[in-house]
Amino acid sequence: MNYLRHVLDHLRKDLRLEWRSRDAINGMLFFALLVVVVFSLAFDPTAAESRRIAGGILWVAILFATITSLNQSWAREQRNSVLDAQRMSPSPASALFLGKVLANMLFVLLVEAILAPLFIVFYNLNALGNGWLLALVMPLGTWALVCNGTFFAALGLRTRNRELMLPLVLLPISLPALLAMIQAATGILTAELDSIQIAQWIRLLVGYDLIFTVVCVLLFQVVLGAE
Amino acid sequence: MSAAKPIRPMQLFGFSWFAVTLVVLILGFRSAIFIVPADAQQGDVGRSFFYHVPHSMWSLLFPYINFAASLAFLYWRHRNPLKALTADALAVASAEVTVVYATICLATGSVWGKAAWGIWWTWDPRITSMLLLWLLYVAYLITRKLSSAGQTSTLGAVLSIFAAVDVPIVYMSIRWWRTQHPAPVFGGGADSGVDPSMMPAFIWNVIGWGMWGIFILCYRFALERRRQIAEQDAALRALESSLELTQ
Numbered sequence: 184m185n186y187l188r189h190v191l192d193h194l195r196k197d198l199r200l201e202w203r204s205r206d207a208i209n210g211m212l213f214f215a216l217l218v219v220v221v222f223s224l225a226f227d228p229t230a231a232e233s234r235r236i237a238g239g240i241l242w243v244a245i246l247f248a249t250i251t252s253l254n255q256s257w258a259r260e261q262r263n264s265v266l267d268a269q270r271m272s273p274s275p276a277s278a279l280f281l282g283k284v285l286a287n288m289l290f291v292l293l294v295e296a297i298l299a300p301l302f303i304v305f306y307n308l309n310a311l312g313n314g315w316l317l318a319l320v321m322p323l324g325t326w327a328l329v330c331n332g333t334f335f336a337a338l339g340l341r342t343r344n345r346e347l348m349l350p351l352v353l354l355p356i357s358l359p360a361l362l363a364m365i366q367a368a369t370g371i372l373t374a375e376l377d378s379i380q381i382a383q384w385i386r387l388l389v390g391y392d393l394i395f396t397v398v399c400v401l402l403f404q405v406v407l408g409a410e
Numbered sequence: 411m412s413a414a415k416p417i418r419p420m421q422l423f424g425f426s427w428f429a430v431t432l433v434v435l436i437l438g439f440r441s442a443i444f445i446v447p448a449d450a451q452q453g454d455v456g457r458s459f460f461y462h463v464p465h466s467m468w469s470l471l472f473p474y475i476n477f478a479a480s481l482a483f484l485y486w487r488h489r490n491p492l493k494a495l496t497a498d499a500l501a502v503a504s505a506e507v508t509v510v511y512a513t514i515c516l517a518t519g520s521v522w523g524k525a526a527w528g529i530w531w532t533w534d535p536r537i538t539s540m541l542l543l544w545l546l547y548v549a550y551l552i553t554r555k556l557s558s559a560g561q562t563s564t565l566g567a568v569l570s571i572f573a574a575v576d577v578p579i580v581y582m583s584i585r586w587w588r589t590q591h592p593a594p595v596f597g598g599g600a601d602s603g604v605d606p607s608m609m610p611a612f613i614w615n616v617i618g619w620g621m622w623g624i625f626i627l628c629y630r631f632a633l634e635r636r637r638q639i640a641e642q643d644a645a646l647r648a649l650e651s652s653l654e655l656t657q
Contacts, residue, residue, distance in 0.1 A: 338565055342557045351552055352569065355545040356576050359583040366587065387583055398575055402568050405484065409564040 189274040193282020200259060201290065207255055211248040211294045216301065218244035223305050233306040238368030241302060242324065242361060249291055249328050250350050253336040256287055261340070270407055280333065280403040287329045288322075295321055311374035316381065320371065323388040324364030327395065331357050334399040338406050363387045424628070431621040438614035446611040455525040460611050462518040464619040466540065469511035472623065473543070473574065475504040476550075480570035483563060498563040499634035501570060502554065505547050507627045512544040535581075535588040542580045546573040 201207055222240045226232075260266045269279055302308065310317070332353050339348035367384040370376030376384075442460035449456025479501035486494035519537065524530050531537070550573060554566045 338553075338568065341561060342553070342565070344556050348553065348556055352549050355542065355549045356572050358542060358545075359576065359579045362583050362587055383586060387579075387586070391579060394575060394579070395572075398572065402571065405564060406568055409561040 186275065186278060189278035190281045190285070193279050194285045197256070197283060197286035198289070201286065207252040207287075208290050208293060210255075211252045211290065212297060214251055215244040215248040215294060215298050218247055219298070219302060219305060228306065230307045234308060234311070234372045235369065237302070237306050237308055237372055238370075239365050240306075241298075241368065242365050244298070245291065245295060245325070246328060246361070248294065249287075249332055250353065252290065253287065253329075253332045254339075254346055254349055256283060256333065257336050257340050266340070266407075276404040276407045277400045279407070280337070280400065284330050284333045284399075287333055288326060291325050291329055292322065295325065308372065310372050312371040312376075312381070313378075314371065316371050316385075317368065319385060320364060320367045320388070323385065323392060324360065324368075326392050327360035327364070327388060328353075328357060330392070330396050330399055331360075334403065334406070337403070341409070360388060360391045363391065424625075427621070428625055431618065431625055434614060434618035434621060438611065438618040441611035441614050446608050452526055455522060458518050458522045460608075460615045461619075462515060462522060463612070464616040465511050465518065466515040467616065468620055468623045469508055469515050469540075469543070472504045472508040472511065472627070473547070473577065475627075476501050476508060476547075476570055477574040479504060480567035480574075483567045484571075487564065494563070495638050496635065498567070499631050499638060501563075501566065502551075502634055503627050503630035505550050505566075505570070506630055507623055509544065509547045509551060510626075511623060512540060512547070516540060516544060533588070535584045538584050538588070539577075539581045542584075543577060546576060549573075 219240065222236075222244075226236065228236060257266075260269065270276075332349065335352045335356070336349050338352070339345050342348050363384045366376070367381055367388070370381045370384070438460070442457055446457070446460075448454050449459075479497045482497040483494050483501060486497060516537075519540075520530050523532065550566060550569050553569050554562050557565045
């Protein structure tokens with residue numbers, strides 16, 4: 184498929200750029216680690232308490248880290264007017280968007296994979312519920328943040344105060360997704376929610392991901408060509 | 411409503427609408443404050459109901475106007491730029507009225523909450539949803555403010571669609587969240603119905619505040635249209651003077 188090839192080309196380009204600089208991953212990783220440490224010092228939680236707050240802290244750390252790196256991912260395209268070239272290219276704009284989202288998704292997942300063991304050690308965590316469900320919740324939640332975040336970073340590209348714009352728009356729009364991931368993660372860690380409730384939150388996340396991916400893909404052309 | 415040359419009949423209509431709105435609001439005020447008996451359980455505090463509920467009802471209606479105008483803007487953007495500008499003016503006007511009405515709704519609710527529940531705020535599903543609606547439209551206005559000239563309308567329209575898609579999801583998710591942990595402070599909601607003697611005051615206020623909202627919406631719309639037309643004229647003049655220079 185032609186479209187798929189375009190997406191993969193964009194993905195490969197972004198991965199190669201990141202492999203050569205490693206700016207985004209290193210920055211995100213260290214930032215998320217700092218947030219985790221700061222929260223740990225601020226609250227000094229016991230094992231039971233930390234289970235209750237860990238879901239929230241983990242997602243807040245990932246959210247902030249994602250926001251710091253998403254702006255950079257488009258700034259990269261602006262150097263040497265690459266973005267203008269992209270705008271003129273005959274390949275569909277949404278392929279550029281999807282390639283970028285997939286690349287960012289891989290970076291954030293990698294950060295999560297490194298952060299998770301550290302997190303477990305720092306907060307003395309062991310999941311009381313079905314720990315393997317986290318393997319479902321984490322990618323779904325990450326997709327919700329990264330897909331919308333990449334879109335709004337592109338939307339904020341040519342605004343004044345670009346760095347400020349992204350969180351101002353991303354946070355209110357992704358609040359339902361944040362609520363769902365924090366509830367699901369906390370429910371799994373503390374085993375306080377029964378499986379039906381956790382399944383409900385996961386379904387909400389799936390629905391949110393589907394709806395907003397479609398909206399983003401449909402509207403990306405408009406944002407990229409906004410004059 | 412063409413604001414290019416303010417036509418007399420339109421102005422006349424605007425003034426009479428404003429006058430009727432004032433009369434209805436005065437009737438509503440008289441009815442809510444002096445005529446209707448004090449609430450059986452809440453006393454005079456319950457009278458804030460007549461202001462709080464109409465504002466919240468209307469603040470749920472104006473976002474639809476914003477959404478429809480944004481869709482119309484995106485549709486006309488290339489096909490008919492002049493119509494698109496009109497739609498954009500309507501979108502920004504309705505977003506601003508939404509924020510004003512939602513702010514009044516939250517503020518009056520908060521004052522009532524302090525008097526009735528003893529707290530200014532609680533994370534009850536409806537209050538939280540309203541707060542998120544407010545946050546979304548404030549984010550919309552900030553985006554318009556910060557975006558560079560020429561792209562404001564497009565970025566605004568895109569964001570408006572995101573907000574419109576988000577609102578039902580927000581509402582649903584917050585209901586799930588709070589049905590799991592019922593809020594501790596709960597006096598029976600207003601849905602339990604009102605006494606028939608209170609209905610006139612309520613209806614006068616719903617109509618009055620609706621008319622007032624439509625009035626400020628149209629006023630803001632006309633203002634935005636004038637700004638757009640002035641901008642176009644300035645651009646045209648600049649273009650013409652630059653042509654004269656080269657000759």
